[in-house]
Amino acid sequence: MNQVRFFLLMLVFATVLNACNEDDPPLPDNLAQFETTEQGFESDKAETEIKVTLSRAAETATTVTIDLAATGIVYGTQFTTTPAANNNSLTVSIPAGSNTGSFKVTKAANLFLNGSETLKFTLKSATSPVLLGEKTALTLKFSSIVSAGSSLKLNGGEGGANAVNSVFVDFSNNVQTSVARASWDLGFYGGTDFRVIINGTTGATAQELTKTDLTQVTAADTAGLRSVLLLSQGTGSFENVDDVEGDLTKTVIKAISATDADNKVYIVNPGNVGATTKPWYKIRVLRKGTGYTLQYAQIAETTFKTLDVAKDASRNFSYASFDKGAVEVEPPKANWDMEWTLATYKAALSATSSVPYTYADFVFINHLGGVEAAEVLTSTVSYDAYAESNITTTTFKKDRNVIGSNWRTSAGPSGAPAGVKTDRFYVIKDAAGNVYKLKFINYTSSDGGVRGYPNIEYKLVKKA
Template sequence: MKKAIVFALLMAVGTLNACKESDPPLPDNVVQFESAEQGIDAATQEATISLKLSRAVDAATPVTVQLTPTGVTYGTEFTTTPAATGNVLSLTVPAGSNETSFTLTKASNIFLSGTETIAFSIASATSPVLIGDTKQLTVKFTSIVSAGTALTLDGGPGGSSAINSVFVDLSNNAATSVKRSGWDLGFYSGDDFRVMLNNTTGATAIALNKTDLTQVTATDTTGLALTLGFDPSGLKLVDDVSGDITKTVIPAISATDADNKVYIINRGTGGSTPAKGWIKIRVLRNGTTGYTLQYAGVQETTFKTVSISKDAAYNFKYVSFDSGALVDVEPAKTRWDIEWTGAIYKTSDGTNDIPYYFADQVYINSLAGVTAAEILTSTVSYEAYAESNIATTAFSSDKHVIGANWRATTGTVGVKTDRFYVIKDAAGNFYKLRFISFASQDGGERGKPTLEFKLVKQAS
């Protein structure tokens, strides 16, 4: 009997080993660029260029990239971070990661004709990583009209509370990541004089019946409720969540200084943003072309001043209370089409709308004229959608036309495969776009959604 049992165990172990030996090997792990072409126009100072791997590596993996400039010289018209040596970039894919990147920076105050290019070619990758098909990227110092590609958006660490917002420029195959907590106020560059709160951190504000910042103390904040709860009244503390620029918490800045009140701002903790002290502010017009911001901590007796000039190339100019200066946030208004981020929107308590922080929202650049439409695959498939379908597509300028509709975070978690989107950019190009993954349940990574898009019709 014992011999029979031992024999059975040996047979079982042999069977398991045979199964392991017959398991198919993992596919090759390849490194490649996200696209073969990228454009950088005159308004863009720098771009982050990513190399993606099929899967994460077990150990730090060196990759080298060869630079071949045409019409520009390294160190004169452009540089990279990390720096190149002999027109070769040495990069490393960190252990546990499936990507690496470098930054391309143009020199300031240079004249370029638009014919200049840099060819980046993956020269080597340490075994077992292999070089993929998209091994060369040509960066053109002018706008391009992309035929389409796939992108992985870099929301940074944090998962569902990813620290970055990502702005995507479809026609130039470009994505720009910006830390959500890196700014506090946006100053509108349009005809009106409007100041925007940072909705991506859930910032709130309330007016005081005072116009002198030095006369505001901590006593003035006693009893103020600036923390968002599941209460309909909370929507009065945040800018209009639909993106209506005429419905900001801080009303249009008056040309009469005495009409501009002091506001108390809670900088927000949405998306796990670390809490910061409340700030008191007052905003005045600076002639007809800008703003003057006065700000201080609630208990401070003096205040700092920042001057902000409108810039017609941008929707907003941004200020950070941390640095007390202007900071770069969204690209020029013609240089992005959609923004992926987390932010305050609204949900229902069964009777009323209430403020709610949603991760993985996608906004369109409605202020710059971008429109979009949601298409259900029961009507037409992503593959079949063509130029002939455009005439019957109902485009919307609603900032939230994509919103959170593209993914599910409860039930069957993952990208909704029964829909895609058609986006008309500010130049008049039409793109169809669908999301591929965003969570472990659909093969993705939370905070780094993947999408693909394709040109349907180029602007005439």
């Protein structure tokens, strides 16, 4: 009898469970669309990337078909696309597990344009079950534009709180540029001073030695440096990282002297991204004319490589990787306004002391490129109501950390979920004088987002 009762009980349980499963709401449609409806293609760029995004990761490999119509410019002669177009149509593949695909538009060499040329791209179809979203048409203008505003899902990439990319955003051109954080190790300043930065987005650290010859530096010179050059809560020193406020007069690598004998060897811990950890390096930087010469090798190596790095006045920094040599990271300084990334900042140990600490979801403004920003509380004026008349009472700052991590909360010890702070927004004045208001929509599952892919919205308040 007990066995019969048990069988009937399990039958009822299974019936209820199946009924609950049948009542579960279906997933919302997975929609393909462009990131924005208008994008600028600056005259100083040879190619630009256009992204197609899905509202969630593709369950299977997905193909999106896109039609193109050119005005004032000829395909194959004055521009091409990758992948190539056939009969004014091209296809973009989005792998399973990804929510982003892209294609590139490349100008022909030595091309002269008057700035009125455009390309219109229209999403035609997507592999089932993916459907088309709202932003099915994008106009690419062969000139800089001043966007009226848009919404973007930033492509921080996989890794969640340890997302693999830094993302640079240019509001006026509706462009985001994602760059792998681990793709560079040193940045060489393009301004009048001779300064070199280490990669704060990977938690890199450095220590000056008294030696000036790389071949005389061995593993013995790293003795006692492990606790100093490894950043974690409660360890590390601000003396081993670049100034967390972005002051270039306080880089851990001292100003590069015109006198070679004054330029010492440094031990560099390149930091890490996720489980990827690079070996420590020894480096020395010298001046070469108006540029730099980098000498570098792994600690135990008895010979070293050299790399000449020319200054580029159009960029804040020119970058180098210990693995690949010269690499491109941030866009030209006139072509970006803010950077979302992981960053070395500071964490308080007490009311009077703090240590360097790596923060996820940190936002810098392009302070070296002339961008300014302000934080505005909604108790003063709402995001929607903020208008040109409010600009005169807005206090703009040139500090690169104006936004920082102030736009969000982390999961608290009391169980409070992480999420965007809805009591504030930001106002950005770009280097050209255009003023945008910016708000963060979400960034984690607690507020409807996906960690590593924060959503933002921005609107033009005043055109320069």
